[in-house]
Amino acid sequence: MNLDDALQTFIAESRExxxxxxxxxxxxxxxxxxxxxxxxxxRAAHTIKGSAGLFSLDHxxxxxxxxxxxLDKVRDGSVTLNDEMVVLLLSCCDYLSGMMNGLAxxxxxxxxxxxxxxxxxxQQLRRHMDGEAAPAxxxxxxxxxEPSVERIDAERGDSDYWHISLRFGRxxxxxxxxxxxxxxxxxxxxxxxxxxxxxxxxxxxxxxxAELCYLGFEIAFDSTADREAIAGVFEFVQEDCEIxxxxxxxxxxxxxxxxxxxxxxxxxxxxxxVRCGSVTQQELDGALQQQSHKEEDVPQQQLGSILVGAGNxxxxxxxxxxxKQKQVSEQKAQESRSIRVDSDKLxxxxxxxxxxxxxxxxxxxxxxxxxxxxLLECTSTLTGLVEDVRDAALELRMVKIGxxxxxxxxxxxxVARELGKDIGLIVDGExxxxxxxxxxxxxxxxxxxxxxxxxxxxxxxxVRVAAGKPAKGMIKLNAFHESGSIVIEVCDDGGxxxxxxxxxxxxxxxxxxPERKLSDSEIYNLIFEAGFSTAEKITNLSGRGVGMxxxxxxxxxxxxxxxxxxxxxxxxxxxxxxPLTLAIIDGFLVQVGSSVFVIPLDMIEECIEYxxxxxxxxxxxxGQVLPLVxxxxxxxxGGAATRRESIVVLKFGxxxxxxxxxxxxxxxxxxxxxLSPIFSEVKxxxxxTILGSGEVALILDVAALMNTVGGKxxxxxxx
Amino acid sequence: xADDINRISLDGELTIYHAADLKTRVLEALRxxxxxxxxxxxxxxxxxxxxxxxMLAKQTAAAEQRELRLLQxxxxxxxxxxxxxxxxxxxxxxxxxx
Numbered sequence: 125m126n127l128d129d130a131l132q133t134f135i136a137e138s139r140e141x142x143x144x145x146x147x148x149x150x151x152x153x154x155x156x157x158x159x160x161x162x163x164x165x166x167r168a169a170h171t172i173k174g175s176a177g178l179f180s181l182d183h184x185x186x187x188x189x190x191x192x193x194x195l196d197k198v199r200d201g202s203v204t205l206n207d208e209m210v211v212l213l214l215s216c217c218d219y220l221s222g223m224m225n226g227l228a229x230x231x232x233x234x235x236x237x238x239x240x241x242x243x244x245x246x247q248q249l250r251r252h253m254d255g256e257a258a259p260a261x262x263x264x265x266x267x268x269x270e271p272s273v274e275r276i277d278a279e280r281g282d283s284d285y286w287h288i289s290l291r292f293g294r295x296x297x298x299x300x301x302x303x304x305x306x307x308x309x310x311x312x313x314x315x316x317x318x319x320x321x322x323x324x325x326x327x328x329x330x331x332x333x334a335e336l337c338y339l340g341f342e343i344a345f346d347s348t349a350d351r352e353a354i355a356g357v358f359e360f361v362q363e364d365c366e367i368x369x370x371x372x373x374x375x376x377x378x379x380x381x382x383x384x385x386x387x388x389x390x391x392x393x394x395x396x397x398v399r400c401g402s403v404t405q406q407e408l409d410g411a412l413q414q415q416s417h418k419e420e421d422v423p424q425q426q427l428g429s430i431l432v433g434a435g436n437x438x439x440x441x442x443x444x445x446x447x448k449q450k451q452v453s454e455q456k457a458q459e460s461r462s463i464r465v466d467s468d469k470l471x472x473x474x475x476x477x478x479x480x481x482x483x484x485x486x487x488x489x490x491x492x493x494x495x496x497x498x499l500l501e502c503t504s505t506l507t508g509l510v511e512d513v514r515d516a517a518l519e520l521r522m523v524k525i526g527x528x529x530x531x532x533x534x535x536x537x538x539v540a541r542e543l544g545k546d547i548g549l550i551v552d553g554e555x556x557x558x559x560x561x562x563x564x565x566x567x568x569x570x571x572x573x574x575x576x577x578x579x580x581x582x583x584x585x586x587v588r589v590a591a592g593k594p595a596k597g598m599i600k601l602n603a604f605h606e607s608g609s610i611v612i613e614v615c616d617d618g619g620x621x622x623x624x625x626x627x628x629x630x631x632x633x634x635x636x637x638p639e640r641k642l643s644d645s646e647i648y649n650l651i652f653e654a655g656f657s658t659a660e661k662i663t664n665l666s667g668r669g670v671g672m673x674x675x676x677x678x679x680x681x682x683x684x685x686x687x688x689x690x691x692x693x694x695x696x697x698x699x700x701x702x703p704l705t706l707a708i709i710d711g712f713l714v715q716v717g718s719s720v721f722v723i724p725l726d727m728i729e730e731c732i733e734y735x736x737x738x739x740x741x742x743x744x745x746x747g748q749v750l751p752l753v754x755x756x757x758x759x760x761x762g763g764a765a766t767r768r769e770s771i772v773v774l775k776f777g778x779x780x781x782x783x784x785x786x787x788x789x790x791x792x793x794x795x796x797x798x799l800s801p802i803f804s805e806v807k808x809x810x811x812x813t814i815l816g817s818g819e820v821a822l823i824l825d826v827a828a829l830m831n832t833v834g835g836k837x838x839x840x841x842x843x
Numbered sequence: 844x845a846d847d848i849n850r851i852s853l854d855g856e857l858t859i860y861h862a863a864d865l866k867t868r869v870l871e872a873l874r875x876x877x878x879x880x881x882x883x884x885x886x887x888x889x890x891x892x893x894x895x896x897x898m899l900a901k902q903t904a905a906a907e908q909r910e911l912r913l914l915q916x917x918x919x920x921x922x923x924x925x926x927x928x929x930x931x932x933x934x935x936x937x938x939x940x941x
Contacts, residue, residue, distance in 0.1 A: 292891075297859050303891045304923060311926070321927045326895070329870055329903040334862035334896055341927070 133464070134175050135228050139221065141168040143531070146217050149210050150533040158205065165213070166195040172220065183234035184223055187242055190249045191216050197253055201381055202371065211541075212248050214534065219245055284372050285317050286347060286354060289382055291325075291340040293364030298335055301361050307341065310357045314347025467560065470521055477510075477517045478708060478795035484510045485793070485816030511793065514708055523563050525603045525612070526554030531567070532574055536599060539578050546596045547582055553603035558610045562702055565682055566612070569675040573614040573698050574599060576672070581618035581696050591693065593617065606701075609684075609726070615697040621690040623647050648688045652676040683810055685776075685827045711794030711813070713821065714772060714785040717761040720821040722794050722813055723783070727774050727826045731788055734769035743771065743782060751833045754784045758808065758832070776826050781833045783824075796823060808832065849876035854885025857893030866896045873900055877909050884915035889923045901933055 145168035148161040173188035191213070197203040219242060226235050234242070288310075292303045310316065322340035326332060347354065351369055358367050368382055484507055491499040529551045540547040582588075582597035589595050600615040623644065630650045631638045642650075652672045679686045684702035703709070703724075711722035736743040742751050750773065756765060771782040796811045803809070810825035851872045857865060873879045879900075897913070904911040913935045916924065924930055 297862075297892050302859070304894070304926070305890075307926060316926070319926070319928045321898075321929055321932065323895075323898045323902065323932070326899055326902055328906075329899055332866065332895075332899050334866040334892060335859060337891060337895070339891060339895060339898075 131179060131227070134179060135224055136464070137175065138172050138224050141172055142217050142221050142224070143527070144168050146214065146534050147530045149213050149217070150530075150537055162195065162199050162205065166192065166199050169195055179232075181227070181232065183242070184220070184227075187216075187220065187223070187246065190246045191220075194249045194253045200370075203252060209252055212245070212252065214538075216245055216249070284346065286314075286345040286372055287370040287382070288343040288345055288354065289340075289366075289368040289370075290343070290358070291322075291366040292337045292361065293366075294336040294338070295364055296361050297337045299361075299364075303337060303339060303341070303361075306358055306361065307343075310343070310345065310354070313349045313353060313357065314345055316343055317346050318344040465520075467521075470517075470560075473517050474521065474708070477514050480510055481514060481708070481793045481795055482814050482816070486818070487816075489816040507793075514793065518559075518708060521560045522557040523560050524554060525556050525558060525563060525610070526551075528563055528567055528570070529554050529601050529603070532570070532599075532601060535571060535574055536578065539575055543578060544584075545578070545582055546585060547578055548596055548598050550598055550600040551602075552600065556603040556605055556610055558702065562610075562682055565678065566700070566702065569678045569686075569700070570601075570612065570614065572672070572675045573700075574601070577614055577616035577618065577696065577698070581616035581620075583619045587619075609701045609703055612700040612702070613697055614700070615695060617695040620692040620694055620696050621648055621651070621688070622692060626650050645687075645689070648690055651688060652686065680827075683825070683827070709794050709796060709823075711792045711823065712772070713789035713792045713815075714755075714770075714783070715787040715789055716755045716759070716785050717763040719759070719761055720789065720815065720819065721755065721785075722792065722821050722823040723772060723774070724794075724823070724826060725791060727776055729773040729775045729780070732771045732773060732782075734771050734784060745773065745780075745782070748780075750780060750782045752782045752784050753829055753833055756784070756786075758829075774826055774829070776830045779830050781830055783829070794821075794823065847876045848878045848880055849873075850880040850882065852882035852885060854887070856888040857886055857896070858888055858890040859892035862892035862896055865893060866899065869896055869900045870903065873904060873909060873911065874907075878912065879904070879909065880912045880914055882915050883913055883920045884917050886917040886920050889919050894923060894927075894929075898929075898932065 145165050148164040148168070151161050169188050169192045173185055173192055176184035176188065194203065194209075195213075198205050198209075203209075219238070222238060223235075226238075290303070296303060307316070307319075320342040322342060323338065325338040325340065327338070332338070345354070351371060354369055355362070355367065358365060370382060484503070488500075488503040488507060491503045532551070533549055536547055536549040577599055578597075582599070583591070585595040588597065598617045600613070600617075602613040602615065604611055626647050627636070627642070627650075630636045630647075630653070635650060635653050636642065652675070676686050679700055679702070682702055684700060687699045687701070688696065689699070690696040710725040712725045712728055714721050714723060732745070734743075736752070740752075741754075742749050744750070750771075752771065755761065756763075766786045769784055769786060770788050771784055772788070774781050774783055792815070794813045797813060798811050799806070799809065808825050808828045809822050810828075811823045812820050813823060815821050849872055851868070853865070853869075855861075869879075869881070872881075881897075881900075901911050903909075911933075913920075913933055916935075924933070
C-alpha cells in the first residue's frame, strides 16, 4: 500500500474524527447524556493516536496521549467534565486540526511555532488530570447529566492507595502463569496495603477443575509507580484476565463503578473493598445513600435491594448503562457500512452520466427522425434507465446538511463566549440533502450569517430582559427542500433590522436615491450592498462593512439567492435558496426565433396561452397581475413573433413572473456545462447544454430574470 | 455422624502439577469425617492452584457442615496466606515462624 495514500486517508479520517469530537464536546453540556458523548470523544482521540502511531507521527501521538489519558479519567469517572475542561478540550481539537493541516501540507514534524501552544495545552490537561483544576469559578454544567454517578463524583475518597481489581482468566494456570507470582512481582513496585482474595467464583467441589483458576483479588496498593507500570505487571495475562486499576484519591463513585462492573454479588464486593482498605465504610455508605436519594422520584422498587451494610446500586442504573453501551455499538456498526470514495471519481462518474444523457438524447432524436417505432420504444426504455442512473449518481454526491449545521454549535459556543452573550443554537432539518460541492461552499457564507446574527441580531441580555424576552438568545438554522432548491434559513430572535437606520445609511452612502420609495423587503436587502454596516460598534466579528455583500456574491455563484426578512423587536430571518445540484437538472426547452433556451423545470409553475392587451408588460393570471418578460426583447432575438406565443409561469421564492416565448418544446434532461469565463458577465444565463441534435442551448438564470422584472414591480406572493 | 477427626498431612509442592490429585485427596479425606485436620508442615511450595484446592476444601466443608482445620503451616504456606490476607478466610491459628 502506498504510504502517501494511507496518510491522506489518515488525515481525512482524523479530520472527521476531530469534527465528531468537537460535536460531542459541544453536546455534552447540551444534551446531558455525558456517557455517550465522552465515549465518542475518547474514541476519536484514541483512534487518532493509534493511527498517528502507524505513521510514526510522534508529536501527534504524544499530544493525543495526554488528551486520551484525561478522557480516560473522565470516562471512568475519576475526573468530572466541567465547562473549563470542555473549552480546553475544544482548544486541543483545534490544535490537533492545526497539526493535521500541517501534516497535509507535508510537515511531518512538530511545528516549532506551535510547540509552545501544545506544551501549554498539555500542561493544562495534566492539571485537570490531577484533579486540581480550580473548581471555584467554574459552574458545573452537568446538573442534568446521567443520574447514576455524577453527584457522588464531587466526593473524593480519602484513599491514598491505588486500587487494583483482578479477576484471573480460567486458563492462566494452564498457560503456565501463576497469579501469586504476579502479586509477588507487584509487591516489588510498592506495598500491598490490603488484599482480599475473592473465591466466590469457585464452583461446587465436584465441578471444580483444579487446573483452572477461579480466584480474584482486590488489592489496595501503595506505590509511586504510574498506571502504566502497574498495568505492565500484568502484561502477560492481560488478555485472559480482567484488570481494573483505580488511581489514588479517586472519587468514591469509581469504586461504586467498580462494584457494578464486577461479577460478584455487590454486597460482597462492598465488604471486600472496605476490607482491603481502598474505601471506607462511611464513604461507600454515603455515596450509595446519596445515589439512592437522588433516585427517589424514580420508581420505588429500584431502591429495594440496597446493599446490606455497604449499600447497593439500583439495578436500573446498570441496565441503563448496558442499554447505552448497546446503542453505541449499534451506532458504530452503522458507521462502518459506508465506504469512502474519492470525490474525483464521483465527479468523473457524473461527467460520464452527463455524456450518456446527451448521447441518449441524440439516439432518441434519430429514432424520431426515421420514425422507427421499435427504435423509439428502445430509446424510451433507455432514457428511463439513464434517468435512473443519473438520479442514483447524483444521489451519491448528496450529503446531509446536518454535519455543516453541527459545526455551528462550536461557532455559536465560541462566539457567544467572546461576545459575552448567552446564545443557544437550534438546528432543524439536518436531514435535508444537497450536493457535496454546494455543502462545501455554503459553509463560509452561512458562517458569516450566523456570526452576524449573533453579533448584530441578538441584543445584550439586559436589553433582552428589558424587552420582555428570555435572556438567552436563540439562533435557529433550518433547512428544507422547496421546488427543486434547498432553503436554508438563519433566524435570530434579536432586535430585528431597523428600516429607518438602514435607509438613512444607504442614502448617506449614496446607495439609494433619497426620493425613491422602497418596499420593506427592498430596504432590508440593502444590507447586502457592498460597503454597508449599521453597527455602531465595530467588533472583530463583523461590522466592518465587508461580509454581507460577499455572502450574497458567494451564494449567487452557486446559482442561489439570498433574501432577508425582519420584524423589528422580534428578529431577523435570512433565507438562502440554493439549487440541489450543480451538474444535471431537469430542464424545459423553449424556443424563441431560432434559439433554444432551457428553463429549470422546478422553477416552472405552469404554461399558459399568451394573451394580453397590446403594449402591456403584464397579464391577468386568474385575477392576479403577472409581470411578463419577453425573451425576444431581453435577448434581442431577431425575427417576428410567431402567431401563437406562450407564457411560461415561473416561480422563484415568493415571486412569480411570466416568460413570453415562441414555442414550447418540452422536457429535456440538461447537463449543465459552465459558460467560459468570457461570458461570466452575461446576465440571465447560468450555463449551457448540448441538445441531442448537437446544438447548444442556453440555460436561463431564473433568479436573475426575476431581478429584471423586480424593478418593474414583480408581485410578491402574499408574504 | 461420629464426632471423629480425620487427619492427613500434605507435603512437598502443592502446585498446579499435583493440583488434581490434591483435590481428590483432600475432598475424599474431608468427606470421611466431620472434622478434617490437615498438617501443612511439610509443604515446601504453594501456588495458586494449590491454594485454590485448600480454599475449595474450606468452602466445601462449610457447605457440608464439616470442619477443616489447617495445622502446622509451613513457612511457604504462611507466606502466601499472609500475602493474600487469607488468615481470616481459613480461621486457623497460624504458627508464627521465628
